[in-house]
Amino acid sequence: MAFLKGQIRKALSGFYYVYAEGETFQTRARGNFRNRKITPLVGDEVIFESDNVTDGYLLEILPRQNELVRPPVANVDQGVIVMSMVEPNFSYNLLDRFLVTLEEKGIEPIIYLTKVDLLTGTEAVSVASVEKIYTQIGYPVIAAKNEDDRQAVQELEQYFPERLTVFMGQSGAGKSTLLNKISPELQLATNEISESLGRGKHTTRHVELLPLYDGLVADTPGFSSIDFLEMTLTELPKRFPEFVEAAPACKFRECMHHKEPGCEVKHQVETGAIAQTRYDNYLQFRLEIENRRPIYKKK
CATH class of the missing domain: 2.40.50.140 (Nucleic acid-binding proteins)
Incomplete structure (x- = not known):
């Protein structure tokens, strides 16, 4: 043998x-x-x-350097978060959930915005505002005008070599469609958004890694919603890179950027250096972790 x-x-x-x-x-x-x-x-x-x-x-x-549950894949280098601008509407809260989860796993995020051409200008969120917030933090943001935006797909493909990539994002945002564009041989089942449910149906199967552009891509889109089952309150602020950068200037060394005086993160939110949406979502995630029912592990 x-x-x-x-x-x-x-x-x-x-x-x-x-x-x-x-x-x-x-x-x-x-x-x-x-x-x-x-x-x-x-x-x-x-x-x-x-x-x-x-x-x-x-x-x-x-x-393993990390592992995901949905899709069940280990040793992931980067995650492409597919977020729709409309139908379904863009959600800062959901995007920040994905980012915090990937940060916890040590996976580098790439934000991919879809359905940009459907924006009418009356929506609460613009592509420019999303790009400003997240590129300032250091995350790549790619905006695809429509499904056939070859330039956006090419921009994404340059991240693939030598990496293991997974896709995730909003239900109905076009994850499967995008994967099919990148690799037509995938022929992933793409479902229209279910009007009655207002969210996409699950079309995933077993997981396979496909060699693409000198890298590997998981052929199955991953989770479309997230709750923080394992994260602790002390870990959470460490998953916001701009908080980590500001924290050394906080008055207290283990500042949680919540009710402490002399908090540099809160100061930067007031001056606009840190986005209000990011801070609001941080506070909401804190609440979710605080209110989480304790999980009793069987011995």
Whole structure:
């Protein structure tokens, strides 16, 4: 038996398809994985043994840099957050949820705005205001005029080489449509927004990593809504890069930027250096974490 190191690119019906040395090997997990409560994930770097490409066994999962639940992928480098400007309407709150979650996982965000051509100018949020807030923090923002905006897609594609990328964002914002544009062979099922529900139907299947533009892209759009199940109150402010930058000037070293006097973050919100929407969302996320029911883990 040859021992090899590779990466799981697809998981389906109990089989793990591992890419190693230019080939794909079909493998199964050893029984002791279940006993040790280890679930191999797409994106995992693994050690496996195999005599041929259809008959291998996973022996060990190497340490992960991160993992996502939806889609179930490990070792993600960047997340493309697809946000619609209209139908569904843009939400600062939802975008900040995605950003905070990616920051917690150490995943670099890219913000991709869709349906820009449908803006009439009467909406509460403009592309310029979104770009101003988030590029100032350091996040890339790409605005696609419409589904066929080739320039926006090309701008996005330049981020793919050497990275593992996942897509996420609002239901109905066009994640599947965008993935199909980037890689027509995907043919992801794209559903119209369900008028009665006002949100997109789930069209996701198993997860597979596809080699695209010298990188890897998960072929399944990820979560479209988020609650902070595991984050603590002390972790939350560390997920806002502009708060982290301002914090050394706060009067108290462990300032939570809430009710403390001499808070530099609150001062910067007053002067407009930090966006009011970001601070308001921070306070709301704090409340959600405070009001979260304790999770009792079975021993």
